[in-house]
Amino acid sequence: GAVVSQHPSWVICKSGTSVKIECRSLDFQATTMFWYRQFPKQSLMLMATSNEGSKATYEQGVEKDKFLINHASLTLSTLTVTSAHPEDSSFYICSAPPQGIGANVLTFGAGSRLTVL
Amino acid sequence: QKEVEQDPGPLSVPEGAIVSLNCTYSNSAFQYFMWYRQYSRKGPELLMYTYSSGNKEDGRFTAQVDKSSKYISLFIRDSQPSDSATYLCAMSGGNNRLAFGKGNQVVVIP
Numbered sequence: 001g002a003v004v005s006q007h008p009s010w011v012i013c014k015s016g017t018s019v020k021i022e023c024r025s026l027d028f029q030a031t032t033m034f035w036y037r038q039f040p041k042q043s044l045m046l047m048a049t050s051n052e053g054s055k056a057t058y059e060q061g062v063e064k065d066k067f068l069i070n071h072a073s074l075t076l077s078t079l080t081v082t083s084a085h086p087e088d089s090s091f092y093i094c095s096a097p098p099q100g101i102g103a104n105v106l107t108f109g110a111g112s113r114l115t116v117l
Numbered sequence: 118q119k120e121v122e123q124d125p126g127p128l129s130v131p132e133g134a135i136v137s138l139n140c141t142y143s144n145s146a147f148q149y150f151m152w153y154r155q156y157s158r159k160g161p162e163l164l165m166y167t168y169s170s171g172n173k174e175d176g177r178f179t180a181q182v183d184k185s186s187k188y189i190s191l192f193i194r195d196s197q198p199s200d201s202a203t204y205l206c207a208m209s210g211g212n213n214r215l216a217f218g219k220g221n222q223v224v225v226i227p
Binding site for chain 1: 123125149153158159160161163166205209211212214215218220
């Protein structure tokens, strides 16, 4: 149980285009999901907290107009990288707490590798 | 000072050896401590979860937390080639916001 599915697993796009990444909780509901970014040989950096039915909460230094987050249902959150540039190339990973807020154990998706040419 | 420090240096061990990993942290509010395993180009998967201080054992894996020293450890006994991965420590103060270490790349040599 507690599976988080992420799609696509990898994407290549041209500079200036937008890319959408989906994160789904398959067997549980998630009012909150978390989006992380990971550079090679680096740790996971929290980008934003996605809240179902309300605005996402962004970490300091993360451009909310560039990284659009929508959490339209209890099982789906999307991250859209708008006007992508090569420096946006990274591994994006979503996660959700399977037992709800307070569980402090996150289940992660398999990640989406974005390459911007 | 970063919240979580984990020496990212790669670690190579022969099959069957004990792998010892550790992290230190500075935030005394952390109460939940986790170890995640991450294979190349994959998302992290939870290995061990400990609340507050103490030891926890699960098969070949043992997690230790010493809150007085702000130090956590993960031991892998009888290491196998399939244990080759990056191991990330993570911790939280109770709001689902996890702080991660940089990760240790472990290679178990057959």
